[in-house]
Amino acid sequence: MSAGGSTYDKGPVRLRRSQIPATTTDQRLLDERGSTDWVHEDPWRVMRIQAEFVEGFGSLAELGPAVCIFGSARIRPEEPAYAAAEEVARGLVASGYAVITGGGPGIMEAGNRGACESGGLSVGLGIELPFESGINEYVDLGINFRYFFVRKTMFLKYSQGYVFMPGGFGTLDELFEALTLVQTGKITRFPIVLMGTDFWAGLVDWLRETLLARGTISPRDLDLFCVTDSPAEAVAHIAAGIGPSSPIG
Template structure:
């Protein structure tokens, strides 16, 4: 079967652009008709490697990340995602709370999924690891990140944020969000948007540390809501707490 062909029809003689050229699902006419063809380009000896950075090739890389992620996580079993800052230091109260939550989740025979980095992520992975559980780290290719932490026993590193975030949502049945910066806020609002618009079901969301999060939600329920930008946030969908045990109980409540 020819992949690229000019397809003159009875109507072409009346067409203002003449012949129609088909390149797979793409239709080209007039000055857009190429002088080359896909098969010839495939077989051509070419020293130039610029094609490696073209968008069609990136699609294959994106596809491969989806395939690898689905393959690695499909049999993981029930899991809870724990988000939070990479800047939290060991021996701090925030770090120790995340260790405690990771351990409590693992003791329920539920996997812990984090972004795989240091700080809160390392702490939650550490808790899961020390409890003998499944400790998952889904890292991202960033120049300033330290890679997958040592407490992960199932790890992946992604090129693309959107693929990584899909893996979090697809394989987690609950979320605990600890204090964090732009990355944590991005992950939080992604999940809240999906929950609020009912794109995901049975996804309890817990924000840990009232003093950190309450001001944000006061603003959302105040200024943002008063300007008509959002409807009321369903209180059954989001819980803000200072209790690690309550956070774990709620985040795992959809897992039966």
């Protein structure tokens, strides 16, 4: 506090007049009688966010080459998309990749199951949600996140490509984020596969007939992804897109 008492330096922040606190930071820290509301305030959230980044980076740093499989948590084991996701995961493991999913049920479980039962590394990056049951039983390495944006960073940083099975808003969110980052050059050599021609046909037609027709994307943007029904073709596209500069196996 300045000599006149009208200025208060709180770390790097300078406060004056009504913004000057009645107590010091140390005083509030050591006063056990104080309110616990501070654990829900934004400055403390920054520490939680930092902790999630540190935990994610530390846990995944030695993962090696990996590919993410995305898709709906609502797909049941008896549906064809579940079996297709398992087969894609088995193919990725055979090609030397770990498999990363969101760690939940449905397509995520199928991807982890295919990887786990093939002897590969099965990774689940979960998210705290009120309507999902946590990390599925086929995950070997699981991390549960509070914040979507931290989880998204881990998906992108530790995978070399994405495979999108039929899914909902969350799957579309990851798809368009990946397309945007590739289109803008924020990530490079990042193959993207859409599995299920019937499921994705309407979206691809809309991209071509509306966005491309109106000039809001360029023709080459439609080459940023591959659409297929073949798990083998999906795996081959991923491997070809990553290229020889990325180690496999």
